[in-house]
Amino acid sequence: DAKTTQPNSMESNEEEPVHLPCNHSTISGTDYIHWYRQLPSQGPEYVIHGLTSNVNNRMASLAIAEDRKSSTLILHRATLRDAAVYYCILRDALLNTGTASKLTFGTGTRLQVTL
């Protein structure tokens, strides 16, 4: 599986935007970039995913570099409820192989949000 690199931790003030970086220099052409987050005592929660173009949804935005070797998850206005571990994961778009179907998690970025 292609590897991602994320900072161990980040801090943000409430109501401020947060940019969570992820490096994936060995990404292949068929890898989707997925982001999940895990709140304390919960299972991971899907946030967003993209392939080449920037993506927006109600939770966040995903900005993907032109060479696709890095991406940034953007929370537009952090709240205390956004305090979680954020995982950046590459997932092969080829559906039918066993390896492609699973998500491989790293250790993620622990986001702290303060008042």
Place this chain on the structure above:
Amino acid sequence: DTGVSQNPRHKITKRGQNVTFRCDPISEHNRLYWYRQTLGQGPEFLTYFQNEAQLEKSRLLSDRFSAERPKGSFSTLEIQRTEQGDSAMYLCASSLAVQGWGYTFGSGTRLTVV
């Protein structure tokens, strides 16, 4: 639909005992995954099913572990002769076999082996 349900939420067992966990996925999801997570680490893949077929097992899944998904609906994960190293959060997730489809995780079963 109430999402992915896992039972029990917590389980404390003595070393050497067998334990079984249950996962009820989202009903229309045909893929089901089991993960294990220890403190400070991301979830680690254990195994997955497409419908009732178990299509991949991790090397982490020793012969003391067995998973089933009869009739392609709920799944069970059994650990035989538990060891202290089995203490972890066991997470279940389900998904559709559709390109790019996200996973929905349950809240997990926390196992403590004493």
